[in-house]
Amino acid sequence: MYLLTGENFGNFPYANSLVIEGSKRAVVDAGAGVGRLKPLVERGIDVLIFTHFHPDHGREAYLFQDAQWWAHEADAPAISNVDGYKRFRHYHKPGKEYLLHLEQSRLGVYPYGPVAVQFRDGDWLDFGSIRLQVIHTPGHTPGHCCLYEPETEILFSADIDASSFGPWYGDPVGDIDDFIASIQRVIDLNPKMLVPSHGLPITEGIRQKLEDYCSIIFQREEKILQFLRKKPGSLETLVGSGLIYRKIPEPEDLFRHFEATILEKHLRRLQSRGKVTVANGIYAAC
Numbered sequence: 054m055y056l057l058t059g060e061n062f063g064n065f066p067y068a069n070s071l072v073i074e075g076s077k078r079a080v081v082d083a084g085a086g087v088g089r090l091k092p093l094v095e096r097g098i099d100v101l102i103f104t105h106f107h108p109d110h111g112r113e114a115y116l117f118q119d120a121q122w123w124a125h126e127a128d129a130p131a132i133s134n135v136d137g138y139k140r141f142r143h144y145h146k147p148g149k150e151y152l153l154h155l156e157q158s159r160l161g162v163y164p165y166g167p168v169a170v171q172f173r174d175g176d177w178l179d180f181g182s183i184r185l186q187v188i189h190t191p192g193h194t195p196g197h198c199c200l201y202e203p204e205t206e207i208l209f210s211a212d213i214d215a216s217s218f219g220p221w222y223g224d225p226v227g228d229i230d231d232f233i234a235s236i237q238r239v240i241d242l243n244p245k246m247l248v249p250s251h252g253l254p255i256t257e258g259i260r261q262k263l264e265d266y267c268s269i270i271f272q273r274e275e276k277i278l279q280f281l282r283k284k285p286g287s288l289e290t291l292v293g294s295g296l297i298y299r300k301i302p303e304p305e306d307l308f309r310h311f312e313a314t315i316l317e318k319h320l321r322r323l324q325s326r327g328k329v330t331v332a333n334g335i336y337a338a339c
């Protein structure tokens with residue numbers, strides 16, 4: 054088993070892959086870049102595993118048409134066909150359809166295809182000499198999974214990536230509290246090496262780095278409260294104010310959609326805790 058680093062160190066829109074060479078040959082995720090993945094395809098790959106449905110992890114899945122595709126059952130509908138994908142990202146909603154095309158201009162066309170094997174939490178993925186355990190870690194997406202190799206205590210942690218940006222839950226199907234619980238689950242697993250999809254493997258200070266990563270969620274919430282204490286405002290006034298993205302990336306409409314989705318989740322969470330009220334679409338801090 055080895056790490057195939059994605060182009061640009063696997064930074065978005067690329068992602069690292071894991072290559073498993075057992076009696077079955079498998080690749081985890083297909084977003085490392087065509088030039089890096091093509092030689093693997095030529096050597097023969099039996100299984101393509103998706104850690105979750107996002108395009109930066111599956112953009113090059115079209116190269117693996119001869120392999121079986123495996124994914125968690127909760128994300129399989131968004132991998133199998135475009136309608137499922139649109140539902141997961143709310144691109145099917147009126148006025149939002151064009152966002153799919155914007156996304157495709159940045160990330161390429163997602164190569165939808167049948168998911169032959171749907172796995173669940175705790176399942177063992179058996180490749181002969183190597184077995185990986187599925188650690189279901191929802192929040193980023195409903196079916197987001199990490200893969201654990203217990204002999205070496207290496208965890209392929211996908212988009213629980215301990216990045217300085219922090220956790221990303223910009224899909225309507227993402228969930229903040231699930232994400233917090235999933236980070237805690239990874240901390241409790243106490244892996245010796247954390248191999249995220251983006252960036253380099255981490256061997257030191259894993260717990261601290263994951264705690265810092267998780268704390269960004271609460272820092273965001275505090276920033277939102279500070280903003281609303283100064284002046285109550287609509288969701289539209291919050292988007293683009295530097296609360297999540299310091300500067301909205303291109304294509305701007307797409308990332309404004311993601312930021313609005315993230316902010317809405319925080320506003321709902323703050324409302325449920327009695328920290329924010331809303332009247333006629335105007336949010337105010339309590």
Ligand SMILES: [Zn+2]
Nearest residue numbers: 105107193212
């Ligand atoms: Zn992702």
